[in-house]
Amino acid sequence: MKNIFATLLLAQACVTMATPACAAEVHVAVASNFSAPMKEIAAAFEKKSGHKTILAFGATGKFYAQVRNGxxxxxxxxxxxxxxxxxxxxxxxxxxTAFTYATGRLVLWSAQSSFVDGQGAVLRNGAFAHLAIANPRTAPYGAAAVGALEKLRLLGGLKNKLVQGENIAQTYQFVKTGNAALGFVAMSDVYRGGKFVGGSAWVVPADLHAPIRQDAVVLARGASNPAARELAAYLQSDEVRQIIRFYGYER
Incomplete structure (x- = not known):
C-alpha cells in the first residue's frame, strides 16, 4: 500500500513540476541551419522541464538515412x-506529430562589407571566384539556392564557380572564412534581432524558390519518451516563437 501511495505521489509531482525522478533524456536530430536557436531553446526547455536534450546537428538528408539505419x-x-x-x-x-515550427529565409551573404548589393546584382557581374551553396541533394537550403539561380537564369553561367558545403553550416563557414567570396546561407546564420551581423547581404525574395517550410516530428524511438513529446510541444509555444523570430525565421 505504501508503495502504491508513493507511486501516485510521484505521478502527481511529474505532472505539476520537474523533478529528477521524472526527468527523461531525448536525442534530437537538428537541421544545421537551426543550430543557434535550438541551443537556446534546448537550454530553456531543460531548465523548465528537468529533461535532458542531446543535440546533433547536420544535413536533414543525412539524418533521414541515419534514422532508417536505427x-x-x-x-x-x-x-x-x-x-x-x-x-x-x-x-x-x-x-x-509533425508540425511546422518555422519557415526559413535564404540569404546571399558575403563576409565583406558592401560586396553584396541589396538587389543581388553581384551574381550577374561575376566578380568572384567561388559561390558557396549547400548540397542541394541533402540540404533544403541548397535546393532553394539552385531554384533561385534557375529562376534568375544564372545557374548555367555560374556552375563552374559553385562550391558545395555538406550542409548549410559548412556553407556558411566557407563564406565566413573567405574561402568563398559569397554564398547562399540561412538567414539565421547572419541575422540577430532585426539586423545583419557583419558583412553584406541580399535577402532572396521568397518567390524565387520553393518555401523553406521546416517541420519537426516525433520519431518512432521517441513515441513513449516524455522528453521527446514535451520538447515537440515546447517548440510550438509562444516562448519559442519569439526566439526563432530573433534569428530571422518566419512562423
Whole structure:
C-alpha cells in the first residue's frame, strides 16, 4: 500500500513540476541551419522541464538515412517538410506529430562589407571566384539556392564557380572564412534581432524558390519518451516563437 501511495505521489509531482525522478533524456536530430536557436531553446526547455536534450546537428538528408539505419533519435527538427512526412509514411515517425515550427529565409551573404548589393546584382557581374551553396541533394537550403539561380537564369553561367558545403553550416563557414567570396546561407546564420551581423547581404525574395517550410516530428524511438513529446510541444509555444523570430525565421 505504501508503495502504491508513493507511486501516485510521484505521478502527481511529474505532472505539476520537474523533478529528477521524472526527468527523461531525448536525442534530437537538428537541421544545421537551426543550430543557434535550438541551443537556446534546448537550454530553456531543460531548465523548465528537468529533461535532458542531446543535440546533433547536420544535413536533414543525412539524418533521414541515419534514422532508417536505427539511429537513437527521438525527435527530428528538420529543414524541410518532406522528410518528416516521409518518415511517418515509412513507419519511422509517429503519425499526427509533425508540425511546422518555422519557415526559413535564404540569404546571399558575403563576409565583406558592401560586396553584396541589396538587389543581388553581384551574381550577374561575376566578380568572384567561388559561390558557396549547400548540397542541394541533402540540404533544403541548397535546393532553394539552385531554384533561385534557375529562376534568375544564372545557374548555367555560374556552375563552374559553385562550391558545395555538406550542409548549410559548412556553407556558411566557407563564406565566413573567405574561402568563398559569397554564398547562399540561412538567414539565421547572419541575422540577430532585426539586423545583419557583419558583412553584406541580399535577402532572396521568397518567390524565387520553393518555401523553406521546416517541420519537426516525433520519431518512432521517441513515441513513449516524455522528453521527446514535451520538447515537440515546447517548440510550438509562444516562448519559442519569439526566439526563432530573433534569428530571422518566419512562423
Amino acid at each position: 539511429a537513437p533519435y527521438g525527435l527530428l527538427v528538420s529543414a524541410d517538410a518532406a522528410t518528416p512526412a516521409r518518415l511517418v509514411s515509412e513507419g519511422l515517425a509517429v503519425p499526427g
